[in-house]
Amino acid sequence: TRVEKAGYKHFMAKEIAEQPVVIADALKHYTTAEGTLRLPEGVDFTGVDRITMVACGTASYACHVAKYWFEQIAGLPAEIDVASEFRYREPPLSPASWALFVSQSGETADTLAALRYANGKVARVVSVVNVPTSSIARESDLALPILAGVEIGVASTKAFTCQLTVLALLALKAAHDRGRIDDVALAAHLDALRNLPGLMNHALSLSTPIAAIADDLAKAQDILFLGRGAMYPLALEGALKLKEISYIHAEGYASGELKHGPIALIDAAVPVIVMAPRDGLFDKTVSNMQEVMARHGKVLLISDAHGVAEAGAGAWKTLTLPDMPPVFAPILYAIPAQLLAYHTAIAKGTDVDQPRNLAKSVTVE
Numbered sequence: 001t002r003v004e005k006a007g008y009k010h011f012m013a014k015e016i017a018e019q020p021v022v023i024a025d026a027l028k029h030y031t032t033a034e035g036t037l038r039l040p041e042g043v044d045f046t047g048v049d050r051i052t053m054v055a056c057g058t059a060s061y062a063c064h065v066a067k068y069w070f071e072q073i074a075g076l077p078a079e080i081d082v083a084s085e086f087r088y089r090e091p092p093l094s095p096a097s098w099a100l101f102v103s104q105s106g107e108t109a110d111t112l113a114a115l116r117y118a119n120g121k122v123a124r125v126v127s128v129v130n131v132p133t134s135s136i137a138r139e140s141d142l143a144l145p146i147l148a149g150v151e152i153g154v155a156s157t158k159a160f161t162c163q164l165t166v167l168a169l170l171a172l173k174a175a176h177d178r179g180r181i182d183d184v185a186l187a188a189h190l191d192a193l194r195n196l197p198g199l200m201n202h203a204l205s206l207s208t209p210i211a212a213i214a215d216d217l218a219k220a221q222d223i224l225f226l227g228r229g230a231m232y233p234l235a236l237e238g239a240l241k242l243k244e245i246s247y248i249h250a251e252g253y254a255s256g257e258l259k260h261g262p263i264a265l266i267d268a269a270v271p272v273i274v275m276a277p278r279d280g281l282f283d284k285t286v287s288n289m290q291e292v293m294a295r296h297g298k299v300l301l302i303s304d305a306h307g308v309a310e311a312g313a314g315a316w317k318t319l320t321l322p323d324m325p326p327v328f329a330p331i332l333y334a335i336p337a338q339l340l341a342y343h344t345a346i347a348k349g350t351d352v353d354q355p356r357n358l359a360k361s362v363t364v365e
């Protein structure tokens, strides 16, 4: 089937806009209206001692977010690695562990090789894929489709948030199986996830102010993204998205690492994008942000209304996202990260859907 742009200027714009719908589809598929999970029978974490998640690029950042969820919600030790390192490092794997491979295409050469390495060494090889007929899906004991629909833009957008959604459901299943959360807590978490499509629509409505900010970002040579906790991988993803399509050098850092090097880069020419919902670590991130502002760094603070009111003074720009439980906020904060990259690329006039040197699916090493 031919996928069209449906009135959008780029596939990426269409795919960003589709997120509320595809996330709702994925949630409908894997949960019930009564507030329970509907995952395939094999998804049972009883007796599982560890989960090792492996992927490349954006999919690896989804794993990185999920590490926080598996550890914090389920109390399950979780490891992550990029497939190109994992496959050659040949790490010892516990026979009671699961290995989980995340891939939009299901054809990424390194991820497939990593899967083949894990096969036979772990209790279960599970994959989270967008293409259910792909090699990675076929070679897994269990493949969970993310139901994002065809993704054409080289810069992954809706696949990332759908990967996060399915990983969040897996972490909740692990938490429930391990007695970390009861039925009531599970239903409350699922309620929070079900609010996502509405909140994402709100985030998408920020496209115009984001485009105005992007006009300025397009003039920068270097941009830093900062985040803490599960927002740290979002900083990595925001930086990757921006460099892929706008060709501006960008780096994501854990906010607490700022003092250990990157702060040397800060001057009035370096925009610093701080992704910080008002969670338990908010004050710490704010103090990192103030260190940037004290060195005349241009801070864009992305937070909720409370966060912006509390810490927005002195920032170059602010973006206010709706409130949501901080644990799943990375799924929502992906949208401004994607829109910033998109509009910066538009301002620079680069080829958004087909950026130079990149392939949608890296099927050769």
Ligand code: AGP
Binding pocket: 056, 057, 058, 059, 102, 103, 104, 105, 106, 107, 108, 111, 154, 155, 156, 157, 241, 244, 359, 360, 361, 362
């Ligand atoms: C994302 O914007 C990238 N183009 C890239 O990092 C991608 O996520 C990576 O190549 C993994 O691809 P996969 O999900 O198809 O395995």
